[in-house]
Amino acid sequence: xxxxRQLVETLYVRESRRVFASxxxxxxxxxxxxxxxxxxxxxxxxxxxTEGVPANPRAWLVSAGRFKRIDAIRRSARFxxxxxxxxxxxxxxxxxxxxxxxxxxxxxxxxxxxxCCHPSLNESTQVALTLREVxxxxxxxxxxxxxxxxxxxxxxxxxxxxxIRSANIPYEIPSVDELPERIEAVLSVIYLVFNEGYSASSGxxxxxxDLTGEAIRLGRVLMELxxxxxxxxxxxxxxxxxxxxxxxxxxxxxxxxxxxxxxxLWHRDAIQEGRQLVAKAMASGSVGLYTIQAAISxxxxxxxxxxxxxxxxxxxxxxxxxxxxENPVIELNRAVALAMRDGPEVGLTVIxxxxxxxxxxxxxxAHAAKADLLRRLGQKREAKTSYLQALELAQxxxxxxxxxxxxxxxx
Amino acid sequence: MRFVCLGCLDVExxxxxxxxxxxxxxxxxxxxxxxxxxxxxxxxxxxxKDVSQAVxxxxxxxxxxxxxxxxxxxxxxxxxxxxxxxxxxxxxxxLMSKHPGVSMGPFEIRPANEEFMEMMAARGHAxxxxxxxxxxxxxxxxxxxxxx
Numbered sequence: 001x002x003x004x005r006q007l008v009e010t011l012y013v014r015e016s017r018r019v020f021a022s023x024x025x026x027x028x029x030x031x032x033x034x035x036x037x038x039x040x041x042x043x044x045x046x047x048x049x050t051e052g053v054p055a056n057p058r059a060w061l062v063s064a065g066r067f068k069r070i071d072a073i074r075r076s077a078r079f080x081x082x083x084x085x086x087x088x089x090x091x092x093x094x095x096x097x098x099x100x101x102x103x104x105x106x107x108x109x110x111x112x113x114x115x116c117c118h119p120s121l122n123e124s125t126q127v128a129l130t131l132r133e134v135x136x137x138x139x140x141x142x143x144x145x146x147x148x149x150x151x152x153x154x155x156x157x158x159x160x161x162x163x164i165r166s167a168n169i170p171y172e173i174p175s176v177d178e179l180p181e182r183i184e185a186v187l188s189v190i191y192l193v194f195n196e197g198y199s200a201s202s203g204x205x206x207x208x209x210d211l212t213g214e215a216i217r218l219g220r221v222l223m224e225l226x227x228x229x230x231x232x233x234x235x236x237x238x239x240x241x242x243x244x245x246x247x248x249x250x251x252x253x254x255x256x257x258x259x260x261x262x263x264x265l266w267h268r269d270a271i272q273e274g275r276q277l278v279a280k281a282m283a284s285g286s287v288g289l290y291t292i293q294a295a296i297s298x299x300x301x302x303x304x305x306x307x308x309x310x311x312x313x314x315x316x317x318x319x320x321x322x323x324x325x326e327n328p329v330i331e332l333n334r335a336v337a338l339a340m341r342d343g344p345e346v347g348l349t350v351i352x353x354x355x356x357x358x359x360x361x362x363x364x365x366a367h368a369a370k371a372d373l374l375r376r377l378g379q380k381r382e383a384k385t386s387y388l389q390a391l392e393l394a395q396x397x398x399x400x401x402x403x404x405x406x407x408x409x410x411x
Numbered sequence: 412m413r414f415v416c417l418g419c420l421d422v423e424x425x426x427x428x429x430x431x432x433x434x435x436x437x438x439x440x441x442x443x444x445x446x447x448x449x450x451x452x453x454x455x456x457x458x459x460k461d462v463s464q465a466v467x468x469x470x471x472x473x474x475x476x477x478x479x480x481x482x483x484x485x486x487x488x489x490x491x492x493x494x495x496x497x498x499x500x501x502x503x504x505x506l507m508s509k510h511p512g513v514s515m516g517p518f519e520i521r522p523a524n525e526e527f528m529e530m531m532a533a534r535g536h537a538x539x540x541x542x543x544x545x546x547x548x549x550x551x552x553x554x555x556x557x558x559x
Contacts, residue, residue: 031505038498039450072446138499140412150522154500 004048012041015058017136021108022062023069024115025171030133030161032069039072040065058105109134110225111171113218116160117186118169125160126189128153134221135214145211146196183226187234187290190218194238199396212242229284233291236277240297243270255398259306271301292321311341328359336369344373364393368403371410380410413454413496413523414503419516420490439511447495452506456493487516494523 016037023033023040040061047064054060116129131137131145132153139157143150163169174182197211219235222228247261278298281291296317303309318334321327331354339347351370360366371386387407394400425433447453462480469476481488491512497503503520512518531539 031508034498034502034505035450042451072449075442075446132499132501138412139501140499150500154504157501158504 002049004053005045007053008041008044008048011044011057011061015061016041017112017134018105018109019058019061019065020133021112022058022105023065024112025108026062026066027069028171030164032073033065035072036065036069037061039068043068062105106225107173109221110173113186113222114174114182115164115169115171117182117189118164119182119185120167120169121160121163123189123192125156125163126185127192128156129160130189130218131193131214132157135218137214141210183228183230186222187230190215190222191234191238191290193218194241198241209245212238212245216242229281229286230288230290232277232281232284233288233294236274236281237290237294237297239270239277240274240294240301243267243274243301249398253398255402258300263304266301271298274298274301287320289321289324292317306340309340311337315341328354328357329363332360332363332366332369339373344376348373348377362393364390364395364399364403367393371406375406375410383410412499412503413494413525414500415521415523416493416495416503416507416510417489417519417521418491418493418510418512419487419518421487421516423486425515436511436515443510443512444493447493447506452496454494454496456491458491459489462488490516495520 019040020033020037023036024030027033027036043064044057044061048054113130113134116133117126121129127146128142131142132139137145139154140150143153146153173179193211194215197209197213197215216235216238219231219238222231223235243266244258244261246267247263247265248256250256274294275298278291278294281287282295296314299310299314299317314337315334318330318337321330322334332351335347335350335354338350348370351366351373354360355366355370367386367390371383371390374380374383374386384407387403387410391400391403391407394403428436444453444456465480467478467481469478493507493510495503495506497506500520500522507513507518507520510518528539528542532543
């Protein structure tokens with residue numbers, strides 16, 4: 001393979017979605033931009049071989065893609081009068097050096113992310129669009145990762161794009177007053193993608209864990225482009241969770257609880273990066289929910305084992321989370337930490353209160369947590385009742401198998 | 412990825428067009444096929460003659476029967492097939508949505524069964540091996556650079 005071709009392929013992996021993002025701005029349409037992007041890379045292989053590699057390859061690709069597409073539209077306009085309008089609009093947009101400015105090109109990726117995660121699109125559409133348009137996954141890859149068929153995802157994407165057109169969703173970075181809310185929506189899409197991969201219980205494990213990688217990559221891209229503590233917080237949270245990947249399941253694919261994990265298998269580099277990001281986000285002055293969750297995850301990551309964990313700190317971080325508003329799931333997690341700090345009886349009392357409120361009576365993990373504390377206290381009969389309740393409510397197979405094992409231990 | 416696009420023709424609507432209009436449509440289809448070819452998306456295709464020229468084979472009582480035309484009385488009949496190279500299903504949809512043929516009847520887009528092709532190639536079937544080699548040379552090592 002020629003050197004130029006190799007370079008173009010490397011650039012394709014790294015830059016194609018960014019080039020695409022800029023072409024959406026210049027051509028005003030996702031599908032044209034996709035085609036133009038491919039044409040630009042094809043042209044690069046040919047042109048750079050004879051003319052040399054341009055000083056700014058990305059700007060070259062964007063400009064080439066735009067020209068190629070306008071050419072194609074011009075050719076087909078002979079047969080389709082509706083294209084004449086597009087041409088007139090494009091001719092008004094003379095290629096301006098400023099449009100290919102590095103800063104503007106950088107912002108295009110943000111424009112693309114905010115458009116794909118626009119609040120007028122529903123969540124499943126946001127996820128599918130983000131993975132395909134921003135991350136460059138194919139429709140088939142998205143379908144495999146979400147355990148559904150390509151036509152289902154394809155229709156979601158077609159409808160999403162047509163909604164973007166029909167609702168005139170602008171291709172722009174939200175204004176300062178809108179920004180926090182819009183970032184929130186983007187972060188929630190990223191976290192959804194991450195969790196889908198992280199809690200993968202069935203399907204092709206490799207494809208599914210790719211989702212966690214894509215989510216972390218999105219977090220990093222966003223960090224480069226936006227100075228926002230929660231972006232760093234979420235990226236840290238994902239890195240810290242992901243650092244335990246190798247220790248979470250045993251050779252037979254069975255779940256291993258945090259306290260039983262072989263901590264030497266935890267990924268140290270990911271923990272180190274997570275630690276730096278948490279510190280940065282905590283120092284920013286505006287500490288959000290993702291950052292606090294990341295700090296909790298970090299407290300676990302830094303402990304050598306369960307008993308030497310700083311439960312004091314973890315409980316106080318849960319307290320901090322609860323200041324944002326009542327949340328029974330967070331209360332449950334706090335109760336588990338409390339049990340570790342002050343003993344199982346204390347945690348049990350709190351869990352009983354939460355369950356008595358009725359909020360979590362259908363949540364299998366509430367019953368599982370209760371069962372575990374009862375087991376620690378040696379109250380086998382009561383533990384058995386709670387394990388059975390948890391088992392009845394659990395959905396995921398590895399969780400069910402885990403609960404069955406515990407049930408046997410107390411029976 | 413390779414897709415097979417089955418383009419149907421609404422025969423009644425087609426026959427109602429003036430021959431001038433028919434020619435214009437055919438011209439537009441050909442122009443768009445050229446564009447697909449230039450982009451590396453057009454792998455092959457055939458326009459089909461009228462169903463009055465066709466026969467259907469069917470097994471009956473252990474014997475092959477030959478009957479006139481497609482069996483079913485449908486308004487929309489297969490008018491042509493197009494083999495398309497696209498990045499994924501959405502790319503195929505985007506490309507074919509712009510095909511002027513869609514205005515003349517529904518288009519079905521089906522992913523080619525590439526495992527079957529590989530299986531046949533592995534069995535030493537020359538045609539499938541050639542198709543596969545062509546595909547390898549079409550696409551670069553980074554799968555997504557499909558038509559460079």
